[in-house]
Amino acid sequence: MKPDYSLYLVTDRMRMSTRTLGEAVEQAAAGGCTVVQLREKEIPSLDFYVLASEMKKITDRYGIPLIINDRIDIAMAVGAAGVHIGQKDIPADIARKVIGKEMLLGVSVASAAEAVNAVKAGADYLGVGAMFPTETKPDAGFVSMEELGRIRREVAIPIVVIGGISRENAMLFKPMGIDGLAVVSAVIAESDIKKSASTLRSLFWGKEDLI
Amino acid sequence: MKPDYSLYLVTDRMRMSTRTLGEAVEQAAAGGCTVVQLREKEIPSLDFYVLASEMKKITDRYGIPLIINDRIDIAMAVGAAGVHIGQKDIPADIARKVIGKEMLLGVSVASAAEAVNAVKAGADYLGVGAMFPTETKPDAGFVSMEELGRIRREVAIPIVVIGGISRENAMLFKPMGIDGLAVVSAVIAESDIKKSASTLRSLFWGKEDLI
Numbered sequence A, B: 001m002k003p004d005y006s007l008y009l010v011t012d013r014m015r016m017s018t019r020t021l022g023e024a025v026e027q028a029a030a031g032g033c034t035v036v037q038l039r040e041k042e043i044p045s046l047d048f049y050v051l052a053s054e055m056k057k058i059t060d061r062y063g064i065p066l067i068i069n070d071r072i073d074i075a076m077a078v079g080a081a082g083v084h085i086g087q088k089d090i091p092a093d094i095a096r097k098v099i100g101k102e103m104l105l106g107v108s109v110a111s112a113a114e115a116v117n118a119v120k121a122g123a124d125y126l127g128v129g130a131m132f133p134t135e136t137k138p139d140a141g142f143v144s145m146e147e148l149g150r151i152r153r154e155v156a157i158p159i160v161v162i163g164g165i166s167r168e169n170a171m172l173f174k175p176m177g178i179d180g181l182a183v184v185s186a187v188i189a190e191s192d193i194k195k196s197a198s199t200l201r202s203l204f205w206g207k208e209d210l211i
Helices: A021-030 A045-062 A072-078 A092-099 A112-121 A145-154 A193-204 B021-030 B045-062 B072-078 B092-099 B112-121 B145-154 B193-204
Strands: A007-010 A035-038 A066-069 A082-085 A104-109 A125-128 A159-162 A180-183 B007-010 B035-038 B066-069 B082-085 B104-109 B125-128 B159-162 B180-183
Touching (some): A007 A193, A021 A035, A035 A045, A045 A072, A082 A092, A092 A104, A112 A125, A112 A145, B021 B193, B066 B072, B092 B104, B125 B145
Parallel strands (some): B007 B035, B035 B066, B104 B125, B159 B180
């Protein structure tokens, strides 16, 4: 029932190495990504709905959950597994009321205080970051490894780290009790998306021999 | 139970004569507007949620329904009376499934064929337009009075007309069996919002002596 969060792909159509988002997600899923979060900003709702429906077919085929960023209505419309909300989206407690008990609720946090509030509001998992500098979100603040440790001690729900996750740092988190890596560019901007996904997943699990 | 659609205000923060949207809606409600549709594009979901919550307090005070444009999640989050969707939003039949049976579903249409489809999809009322040229939506197509008549004959649910509705044409529609005027600039861009609302409402009902 509880998803495997170990390699959590966040989409970004501006950073893909492939022609279509469908191809990128397909290859990432083939490479072992365990969750897909569809993130879109400033597109008409109909286009978002059509794109989300397309993603849902792919994630269903691979038996992995589809999470929709921000747009609870799109998530409900396509029957996604859940929604992921940031600090500029509908408040987490209200989001939980709208989606009911069954759908997954992920919340972006950057401090132990925000993490505790998110759990109180009904979050199923947390996205913590940005951990390292990233081109995807240049304005994101940074979370220190110390703060990440505090968050891990304060809350019991799954945590994925996001922001600048790469082959160089992918092995740092599992020993801290973190449940997964959330990646954007480190997978979909790579020339071999499938291999990038499988490499990161292996590194996360500490299986460098499998790479 | 069935709302009074006779003066249906659609918001546009770019066109207000007042400082805040709250003031504009308050004055329009005081002038007799019977429905408020909150329309926002490209603002963060949290801002939309906060704005919608504020509008809900005003419409509740006046006992009139609040409808949210496009964003079903915002509508559900603030407990709005319904949602209004256009042809670039989540498809009407899917929207109906997401909101359930109780919430109002309005659909924008521009032809008798679209009107019939919207009713099949579960629409409670239709917004038909654009009727006349308008600065609010300069790219909107026009619906002829003949087509409006066809729509009225084809469907039984309430119809509001939108697009360039003004004091000059407000009296044309009730004799055709139209249920209300949807207005943007003709109310909120006017220096006296309250008076503009009451004048349009009187003209719609054919009570010119009350103006």
